[in-house]
Amino acid sequence: MAANPLESVGRETTDLLEYVGGVALLGGESARLIARLRIRVAETFNQAYLLGVQSWSIVLLTSLFTGMVISLESAVQAVHYGFGSLVGSAVAFGSFRELGPMLSAVVVAGRAGAAIAAELGSMVITEQIEALEALGLSPVRMLVVPRLVAMLLMLPVLTIMADIVSILGGAWLASQVAHIDYDTFFTSIRQGVTLSDMLLGLLKTFAFAIIIVLIGSYQGLRTRLGAAGVGISTTGSVVISIILIFITNFLLSYILFGGSVGGG
């Protein structure tokens, strides 16, 4: 017998609310533990290395080529219309405000977010999470909080590095394809971009860090159905995180830059 469409809509709504509620509870419990400084420092540094330091090469590589492609697209057109002196600010503006934070977050969600979901999911199916509870230990304090604090520390750092590499790549490409010299390029940045553009962009990374860790952790902790379930959790973590990063990026851009046309 086919399921009643209303019943199906109702069930999916309930599932969605349950998911949102679960993530919110996980976030609330993590925030409570962080506020009470119940942070395992050594494990946090370990996670900062695993989630952050080990992601730097992939983040920088994607940023380098993104900066170069923005430069490629804008430099030729800008020179053609006589605005070659604005290419530097265009690349820096896009990198600081949007592409640096968002691309870093997307890449980290794909690498570190998936790793969190897979690791915690494996711990669920091998009863390690239940073992923590049986020992009277909180899985949130032991596993989620160190990852969250590590990500809050490392994602802004990765984003600053991504911004720098993106601009350097853009400057090099502009000099090669449009013969815009470095002095013109960087003068354009100094004149067209403010420190607040970079800082507000960095502000976004805290929201992205929270999304990546909470979604990855929640997906991992709700893993069922053995090894297949770990795969489902991991894929779900990446997909949901990336969608939320894009939505959050739009909302934050609207709130932070909505009334601003940018430029100094």
Next chain:
Amino acid sequence: MAVIARLDDVTLSYAERVVLQNLTLDVVEGAITCIVGLSGAGKSTILRLLNGLRKPSVGRVLVKGQDLTQLTERELVNLRRSIGFSFQFAALFDSLTVYDNVALPLRENMHLSDDEIRPRVHEALETVGLAGTDDKYPAELSGGMVKRVGFARAIITNPEIVLYDEPTTGSDPIITHLLTDTIMHLRKKMNGTAVVVSHDLQSIFMMADYVAMLFEGAIIAQGTLAEMRSSINPIVQQFLQGSEVGPIPI
């Protein structure tokens, strides 16, 4: 005989599936109680009820005079710290060494210094016959060794009750004998109580002081090993004889 833990008329269901129904079980203090039954009957769930990892839908779970169903989460966490739990596949943390796995409860719950932790961990590992394995990771150990590290972690805080979930499953007869011996030795050394879930008859006959048989969500018979062996209940007889002929549907 004093009862240290009791499941009192417990029913546990998930959605529409009833796992345990009107189940009553007494755990005798200072003895080894084995819970036997078919695979998937809900034996492991009983252990999770006894340390508060599951809450019954109906009924009471009394441990050391406290009704677990009435405790707050914080009180439950404190209670769990006084109950050791050895998981079926040991559930060791694979990113930690043997030493760190065993030391974890002391480090995180009791906040002891490294100098205080070291002799206790070494004593526990020695008791389960694994002295000198400190720096090994779980992946480097055999199945029997992994289970014994799980035992060491379960007893490291000197709990009054230790729960063992299928401790010998998947082990060869020699390792089964070794693991069973270890459980008996640990119970005696700690002068505590053990509850063992198993369907391994060789192991049960070796160590059980009391046996409770779980069938279709309820304890259908409970008593000393001798009483169970002479039980006239055909289900108990069929199970203890390991026979395929009898009232148990296969």
